Amino acid sequence: MxxxxxxxxxxxxxxxxxxxxxxxxxxxxxxxxxxxxxxxxxxxxxxxxxxxxxxxxxxxxxxxxxxxxxxxxxxxxxxxxxxxxxxxxxxxxxxxxxxxxxxxxxxxxxxxxxxxxxxxxxxxxxxxGAPRDEYPEPFWPPGMPDGEGWNTATGALEWDVPLPLAIESNLDIHHTPFAHRRVTPGLGHRLDPYEARLDGDIVHSGGTLRRDDDRPWDGRSGLGITLNCKFPALVFGEFRGGRLLVAMAPIDATRTALVFRYHLDIPVIGGLLARLAVWSELRLVQPDDLAQQRAVARSGMPLHACRFVPSDRAIVLWYSLYRRRLAAQRDARGEQKDAAAS
Ligand code: FES
Ligand SMILES: [Fe+2]
Known part of the structure; x- marks a missing residue:
């Protein structure tokens, strides 16, 4: 065995x-x-x-x-x-x-x-991957409109950090009030409630950022957001009034291409707001994320050295899939080598 x-x-x-x-x-x-x-x-x-x-x-x-x-x-x-x-x-x-x-x-x-x-x-x-006779359909998040309609907007970025760090960044909810302080003034920093779970190869997560008043959540206050990932590299989520999608792919081992799409379910001005959301994502939000992820990359800290907390659960689940798939790939390669040697 x-x-x-x-x-x-x-x-x-x-x-x-x-x-x-x-x-x-x-x-x-x-x-x-x-x-x-x-x-x-x-x-x-x-x-x-x-x-x-x-x-x-x-x-x-x-x-x-x-x-x-x-x-x-x-x-x-x-x-x-x-x-x-x-x-x-x-x-x-x-x-x-x-x-x-x-x-x-x-x-x-x-x-x-x-x-x-x-x-x-x-x-x-x-x-x-290896070519095959039949391919599954590319996954598309339920509820996300097909293609680029009037109330969606799309924009692309390239990051000089590797894919796992781009995933960490885009599955992380509780960094928002700190790393994005300049665009989210007054946003609560307590992530509660928060839930993350695995369903096949999809990481589901969602939570509410709210003021930490040391009381149970009142069911209304705060900013609710869901962030999910169809493994390996398609993050999608919802927030009040809209949906977002971040499609990522490795440029190489240390760089990542990211495409953002926003869909805003708001009559008349949805298209304008979606374009505004993409503009602020590209110009204001992601540069702050990139600064954090560059620091993480420079640290060289491997996964086992991270001290994860419960609010990191979506990221931990993504890495559990990553670890499993890498192990399977290495096993398969080892078996190919064994077969070639015998
Ligand atoms: S045709 Fe000669 S290099 Fe492409
Ligand atoms: Fe961010």
């Missing part, structure tokens, strides 16, 4: 959770006739629209001699390399090598590495 390997969980360095969909970009960022250059999972990628506008993702390094496919253009539904004009279909096959003429038999090895992608809910979802 195999034992779960004992290893430290680092928080200053992400390991990529496999076999999962990640929202890697806004769908509208992928143009019609050119490619979108994107760095995710430590790889340079090129996203482009093939026949029918379907999005495809390939490694940006051209398999001919390494030029940048993301700087190419789309010709007849295939991505044309800017260097020698070789063209690559959405399935990665090279379909034209102009210098060799039309009769040339293009070798199968001259193919770009592809990644499974889907366009849904206004995002491009990339499957990080």
């Amino acid at each position: 195999r034992h779960e390997p004992l290893f430290q969980i680092r928080r200053d360095h992400a390991e990529y959770i496999e076999d999962a969909w990640y929202a890697v970009a806004r769908a509208r960022a992928v143009p019609r006739t050119r490619a979108l250059a994107l760095r995710r999972f430590g790889r340079a990628l090129a996203l482009f629209r093939g026949p029918g506008g379907r999005i495809a993702a390939v490694d940006a390094a051209c398999p001919h001699r390494g030029a940048d496919l993301a700087a190419g253009r789309v010709v007849d539904g295939a991505l044309q390399c800017p260097y020698h004009g070789f063209r690559f279909a959405p399935d990665g096959r090279c379909v034209a090598a102009p210098c060799e003429g039309q009769g040339f038999r293009i070798p199968a090895e001259l193919a770009a590495r592809t990644y499974p992608v889907r366009e849904a809910h206004g995002f491009v979802w990339l499957w990080w």
Whole structure:
């Protein structure tokens, strides 16, 4: 029997959770006739629209001699390399090598590495993991409108901290009155009531920030918020009058891409308020979060050294999933190595 390997969980360095969909970009960022250059999972990628506008993702390094496919253009539904004009279909096959003429038999090895992608809910979802015959649908939070309607707003950021710290930041309720003091004056600092639980691979959490009057909650006062995470990297939640979503993906082991979407269920001015919410998230709120997370990353403090308190429970639950999945991935790799050696 195999034992779960004992290893430290680092928080200053992400390991990529496999076999999962990640929202890697806004769908509208992928143009019609050119490619979108994107760095995710430590790889340079090129996203482009093939026949029918379907999005495809390939490694940006051209398999001919390494030029940048993301700087190419789309010709007849295939991505044309800017260097020698070789063209690559959405399935990665090279379909034209102009210098060799039309009769040339293009070798199968001259193919770009592809990644499974889907366009849904206004995002491009990339499957990080082994290809399979059938894929689950990318998870979408119940109640969150599909796509980018009039009363939603979306904005993107890149952080120079690893994914686990971006998750910690976005699943943390009780930092709000302190780290965001300048935008939340007067917000209570007691998190009560608070609940966090696991349901499959979804962390659910919710609580109320209120004044600490040393009495049981009156059922009304304070600011209520829920923050959930579809493991590994889709945080979604609710607050009075609205919903938010934070779709994260690793740029590499130490950097994270974040896309925020707000939906405000308020007639007439909902769209304006959603844009305002995204603006303040990007300009006022997240910079304060980033400052904290940079300090945490610099500290190099691993998971086992953290002294968690009950209000951190959602984060602890996320790490329990992370630890379990990393252990399973390492076990699977060990088994592959064992099989190769025998
Ligand atoms: S390097 Fe891309 S076609 Fe030559
Ligand atoms: Fe925050």
